[in-house]
Amino acid sequence: MKSFKTFLSLVIITVLSCVLFAACSPKTLVMGTSADYPPYEFKEQSGEIVGFDVDIARRLAEKLKFTLEIEDMNFDNLIPALTEGTVDFVMAGMSPTEERKQQVNFTEIYYKGSSILLTRRGSNFTLGDNAPGAKIGAQKGSTQASAVGKLEGIELVEMDRIGNLIQGVKENQLQGAVIEATVAQTYAASNPDLDFSVPFDTGSQGSAIALPKDSPHLESFNKALREMEENGEITELIRKWFG
Numbered sequence: 710m711k712s713f714k715t716f717l718s719l720v721i722i723t724v725l726s727c728v729l730f731a732a733c734s735p736k737t738l739v740m741g742t743s744a745d746y747p748p749y750e751f752k753e754q755s756g757e758i759v760g761f762d763v764d765i766a767r768r769l770a771e772k773l774k775f776t777l778e779i780e781d782m783n784f785d786n787l788i789p790a791l792t793e794g795t796v797d798f799v800m801a802g803m804s805p806t807e808e809r810k811q812q813v814n815f816t817e818i819y820y821k822g823s824s825i826l827l828t829r830r831g832s833n834f835t836l837g838d839n840a841p842g843a844k845i846g847a848q849k850g851s852t853q854a855s856a857v858g859k860l861e862g863i864e865l866v867e868m869d870r871i872g873n874l875i876q877g878v879k880e881n882q883l884q885g886a887v888i889e890a891t892v893a894q895t896y897a898a899s900n901p902d903l904d905f906s907v908p909f910d911t912g913s914q915g916s917a918i919a920l921p922k923d924s925p926h927l928e929s930f931n932k933a934l935r936e937m938e939e940n941g942e943i944t945e946l947i948r949k950w951f952g
């Protein structure tokens with residue numbers, strides 16, 4: 710009887726410590742991103758992915774006790790990565806559009822930006838009279854691409870990465886490209902031959918975190934984001950990355 714009791718206590722201790730260990734050891738969550746989007750997310754020379762989104766993700770990881778892993782991919786592969794379950798959430802300056810909401814869930818918006826039409830300096834290109842037949846670039850799968858796709862008489866050229874769009878405009882393969890204004894500004898300094906000044910309304914702005922429909926993290930992410938709004942952390946990071 711005594712040895713049975715000892716055995717039973719051993720089993721209970723083992724089970725309890727396993728449960729406790731699982732609860733205490735941090736889980737890993739994989740964030741999908743498209744690291745071609747300074748200051749939201751971009752690669753440093755060392756290859757490390759940094760930026761506004763990454764800083765927010767790191768703070769979420771700290772608050773919600775998970776280990777953060779980041780996976781870089783082309784922007785248009787992000788929603789498939791969420792629905793296929795290869796990433797746990799996406800932060801990529803992604804706007805919560807109605808179309809995307811059919812496939813994934815979004816947190817509240819944590820930052821609002823706007824877009825511009827990038828052209829070659831001195832080309833005087835506008836989307837007015839000289840536009841018919843023009844080739845205008847935008848990132849594949851982005852809200853900018855769907856907005857350009859709706860323009861009449863314009864040929865939309867979709868490219869995987871923002872860097873390719875900048876190159877396309879510089880080399881005259883594109884008459885212009887529509888990209889986010891803050892992203893454009895970070896490219897402006899190293900590209901004096903480009904004009905980053907013409908506003909372009911895509912109709913959908915703002916960035917939110919995307920999660921799979923069945924993700925258990927939507928509530929906790931929203932709660933942590935709200936806390937960061939209220940305690941000024943988001944404002945501090947906006948100042949740090951957007952100046």
Ligand code: ARG
Pocket residue numbers: 742743744745746749750784801802803804805848850851852853871
């Ligand atoms: N805000 C746009 C969208 O949601 C473009 C985002 C592109 N993000 C990136 N990391 N390249 O479609």
